Amino acid sequence: MAVRSTAAPPTPWSRNLAEAQIHQTAFVHPFSNLIGDVHIGANVIVAPGTTIRADEGTPFYIGENTNIQDGVVIHGLEQGRVVGDDQNKYSVWVGKNTCITHMALIHGPAYVGDNSFIGFRSTVFNARVGAGCIVMMHALIQDVEIPAGKYIPSGAIITNQQQADRLPDVQDQDKDFAHHVVGINQALRAGYLCAADSKCIAPIRDENTKSYKGNGVTVLELERSSEVASNSLGAETIEQVRYLLEQGYKIGTEHVDQRRFRTGSWTSCQPIEPRSIGEAIAALESCVSDHSGEYVRLFGIDKDRRRVLESIIQRPDGDFKPASNFKAPASSHSNGSYSSNGNSNGSSSGKVNGETVEQIRQLLAGGYKIGMEHVDERRFRTGSWTSCKPIEATSINQVISGLEECIESHQGEYVRLIGIDTKAKRRVLETIIQRPNGQVASSGSKKSFTSSGTSGTATATATSNHLSTEVVDQLRQLLAGGYKISLEHVDERRFRTGSWTSTGQIQASSEREAIAAVEGHLGEYQGEYVRLIGIDPKAKRRVLETIIQRPNGQVATSSSQKSFTSNAPSATATATATATSTRLSTEVVDQLRQLLAGGSKISLEHVDQRRFRTGSWTSTGQIQASSEREAIAAVEGHLGEYQGEYVRLIGIDPKAKRRVLETIIQRP
Missing domain, CATH: 3.30.190.10 (Ribulose bisphosphate carboxylase, small subunit)
Structure with a gap:
């Protein structure tokens, strides 16, 4: 096909005004930029938005059956050349049956061998990529020579030869993927050439016109019939697509092969922006066809860019049924086993x-x-x-x-x-x-959630059959003091290493809501340790840490009442200037008092009996306490966590960055 290309401009290093040499079977989109001495081989496809500029480094060679996808940039430095497979020197050489995907940058001097794949937004500069290599997304290859048949993972930065020599070999499924992409683009090339040829496209247009007019069938009827006539999509999937469109959601699809399915490394397909359900089904069928032998999933996207209704619609064995039976909500009121009266108590x-x-x-x-x-x-x-x-x-x-x-x-x-x-x-x-x-x-006890509306029977104090009165009191004090509340959980194996996982902040404006949320989390993490956290949002520090559940299912309580108090004013407050503890000795309390008075940092370390002999202590982290009472509460909490182990108290001078105190305060 006739393609418009631009001659290289006259420059100090080249004044020959060379133009591109394009094979007649190649397709170069009119919206691509082709400048200078570029050789385009047979059956090559150059997509729109591509820039191939041989105006500085020159010449370029692109081998047969290669596809250059949208947004690719190919350019070269004035100095530096690579030796192509024909033993001539080039600024950029791209072999045959190669795929350069969207937004990739090939900057000469560069060599890309036959049957290679360069992934999205990857960069190859001053490097040789051997034949049969697969470079995944967002990779950088610079100043190295990649041996043939190597696999470069997404995000890799390969800038020295030692890295290049240690790369893994390409697997068979990776080769199949690259060949699949090349095959799809060859079909696109043939389609583009046909669309530009009036002799080729005219019979197809006539056939479509006849099918639209035959038997008085309208376009709308064809769209409706296509909803149920689809051979590759099940009725449930079509129903789900219709529901998403009716609700104003956007439609997205993702695919993944069997190897990456277990790691959840899904890849997005081309976005679907249909004007009708017929177009949506056609686009969905195309995606399913393009990724046959892989998992494909469908999902909706709401206005807040959140996913809704995510379901797998194809599996590698060719099964097109979704993972779950989808039923769109009926437009009329359901009579079911409930009364249709909206005011029914249910x-x-x-x-x-x-x-x-x-x-x-x-x-x-x-x-x-x-x-x-x-x-x-x-x-x-x-x-x-x-x-x-x-x-x-x-x-x-x-x-x-x-x-x-x-x-x-x-x-x-x-x-x-x-x-x-x-x-x-x-x-x-x-x-x-x-x-x-x-x-x-069922939680075993009635949830204490109540709405914020007024109630004649509501009481000022919330109770819980699942939480101890001590924990309820702590929740009440945290809320009264304006502290944030969260929970952390850990299984028995990770408990000894202190690898706690946060459940996120509990958003509660009342004591009842806080109790309901805590009970809900305890139900979720049965068989694990769960601890309650109180956080001062202004000072950005923890004011409370206490375990409220243990793996045996027992809701834990400390051997002594926690000495946590909120900063909220109280008419009945009886706090004294000196904090006391029934669990810590007076000697330890005095040491804590002296450390706080001296401005020293406080932390704890623990170790089990086996590691005690080797001195392999593990830190619990710094204790954030601004008062003696908070420090005692935090230390008591840690002693409760590490029962049966050695625990020692550490005092650290923050200015000199040295320890001023080390003393064991608990033994097995």
Whole structure:
């Protein structure tokens, strides 16, 4: 095809005004920039937005069947050349059957061998990439020679030869992926050439016109029929696409091969921006076809750029059924097993127990939004919850119907109910309502969540059957003092190394909400240690650390009352100037007092009996305390955590950066 290229401008190093040599079977898009002495081989495709400038370093060579994708830049320095496969010197040599993907930069002197793949936004400068190499995304290759058949992972920076020599070999699935991309682009090249040829495109247009007019079938009817006539997409997937479009969501897709599926390394497909459901289905079928033999998943994107309704629609074995049965909400009121009256009090069913129904009723009465999340057993420990379909309902019956639908769709998984304060943009309730064994979960005691609305029977003091009175008092004091509250959990194996994981801050404006949130987390992390954290937001330090649950299921209490007090004023305060402790000896208390008075930093170290002989102590971190009372509380908390171990008190002079005190305060 006739392609417009530009001659190289006259420069001090070149005045020959060389132009590109383009094979007649190659396709160079009119929106690409082709300047100077560039050799384009047979069946090459140069996509729009590509810049190939042989106006400084020259010449360039691009071998047959190679594709240069959108946004690629190829340029070269005036000095420096590489020897091509034809034994001539070039500023840039790109071999045959090679793929240079979106936004990649090839800057000469550079050599890219046959059957190679250069990933998105990767850079090759003053380097040789051997034949059959696969360079993944965002990699830098500079001043090295990559041996043939090597795999360069995403984000790699290869700038010395030792790194290049240690690279792993390409796997068969990586080769298949590169060949697949080249094949797709060859089909695109043929399509572009056909579109530019009136003889080739005319029969296709005539055929489409006949099919649109035949038997009086309209375009709209064709779109509707395509929804159910699709051979590669199931009816459930089409229903999900329709629902996403009706709700105004954008549609996205991702794919991953079997090797990377276990690590969750999904790659985004081309964005789908349809004007109709027919276009969306066509784009989805194209994505599924392009990534046959891989996992493909569909998801919706809301206005806040959050994902909704994420589901796998293709698996490597060719199964196109989604991972869960999707049912779009009916437009009419459901009569089901509940009354259609929106003011009905609702009743419990086989899937939703009475306790959950009561929580839903309280959330709706308080004007809160209701959401749901699910997670499988493997991801439960990492807290990687996935949102279910949003519930936009004000009737308790509609909410229960949506809740049962989520539970049914995610059998064998954890499902939790979420209460959301839309004004404050925070969660007021999180409680698990289903576990993998199929049992609808119950905390064992009634949740103490109540809405913020007024109630004639509400009392000033919240109680809990699951938390000890000591923990409830600590929560009350933290809230009264304006402190932030959070929890941390750890399993038995990581407990000894102190590798705690935060559950995030608890957003609670009342004592009842705080108790409900803490009980919910204790239910989630049964069989683990859970500790309560109080944080002073102004000083950005912890004022309380205490374990409230242990792996045996017992809600832990310390042997002595924690000496935590809030800064809130109290008419009945009886605090004295001198703090006391029933767990620490008077000698240790005096040492803490002296360290604080001297401006020294305080920390603790612990060690078990086996490592005690080798002196392998482990630090618990610095104790952030501004008063003697806070220091005693923190030390007592750590002694409770490390029962059965040696614990020693450390005093550090921050100016001299040396220890001023080391003394063992607990023995096994």
